């Protein structure tokens with residue numbers, strides 16, 4: 001087996017992220033963070049048939065006294081609900097889960113957010129181990145402790161900060177991931193380079209083909225480096241009171257596109273989250289140029305990289321700039337005296353900028 005890459009997330013609730021192909025079959029690795037006698041594996045109907053039995057078998061082989069149950073939801077964002085959250089708690093009750101029980105999230109960000117929130121609430125908080133199976137979950141949602149479910153009124157409205165006990169990312173699980181989901185995850189990987197490190201963008205340019213071909217080494221390196229950037233900012237700002245908001249680079253525009261399309265990405269006829277973020281990052285880079293903060297060469301280069309990764313970089317036809325602007329005003333990332341954006345001074349050097357004038361934003365949306 002290849003070497004296991006390890007990233008530590010420092011803080012009051014420190015934990016480690018382990019990354020390597022084959023970890024879902026490594027009982028010792030999976031069982032190590034478990035303390036008590038009970039574990040509930042939460043998964044979805046796409047992931048469970050592929051990996052649930054394997055995880056169950058690895059765990060019980062390593063820890064025969066463990067009592068393991070599973071709770072499987074249909075897949076998709078529309079399942080990240082209070083109703084599924086309630087069912088998950090009932091599954092914990094049925095298992096007889098005590099305070100030292102562990103919730104194991106086996107799946108993408110939907111499962112991770114739901115399972116993490118159930119772990120945050122069961123008996124006022126038990127351990128959650130994240131076994132992310134999408135690239136997005138490996139580089140983003142499984143790390144940092146944000147958990148939530150959606151309400152009809154909006155996404156992620158009910159949740160908690162509840163850091164995982166451990167994150168274990170088996171890169172081999174990415175082999176079964178639909179192509180479009182892989183590309184969406186790559187958008188978030190590019191985001192880290194855009195915010196924090198221009199040399200990572202250069203590395204991504206060099207590795208684009210290997211990443212698209214799902215080369216284990218390239219993926220593991222991309223995940224480890226992405227988690228490293230996220231770990232650093234999360235350790236500094238665990239509750240997103242300050243510069244953790246930089247992780248929203250491309251997201252103010254991206255969310256406006258997603259909401260304006262009615263989250264059609266989940267049904268296939270609109271942009272999904274990663275795709276919307278790809279467009280949003282190009283718009284944020286262009287806005288930085290329009291405001292005189294940065295030159296245009298870095299924005300052009302970012303656009304070319306995203307295109308190579310098969311991601312969209314222009315606003316979908318038919319979306320009205322004024323409507324997008326109105327969406328951004330409603331976004332929780334806006335503040336009282338104007339729109340707040342994550343912009344950059346150059347590739348790899350992002351900053352939070354408040355009070356951005358509507359005209360500048362409209363200018364970029366209409367380009």
Ligand code: NAD
Nearest residue numbers: 046075108109110111133134136137140141146173176177
């Ligand atoms: P997802 O969980 O819906 O997974 C995408 C699709 O891939 C699903 O159909 C799933 O069943 C399938 N799938 C997952 N792993 C697979 C595999 N290995 N092989 C085959 N199919 C597989 O979506 P996602 O993109 O992973 O996560 C999106 C969610 O993450 C959103 O709800 C978002 O709000 C949340 N999120 C949370 C944070 C955070 O900090 N908590 C950060 C970013 C995103």
Ligand code: ZN
Nearest residue numbers: 188251273277
């Ligand atoms: Zn995102």
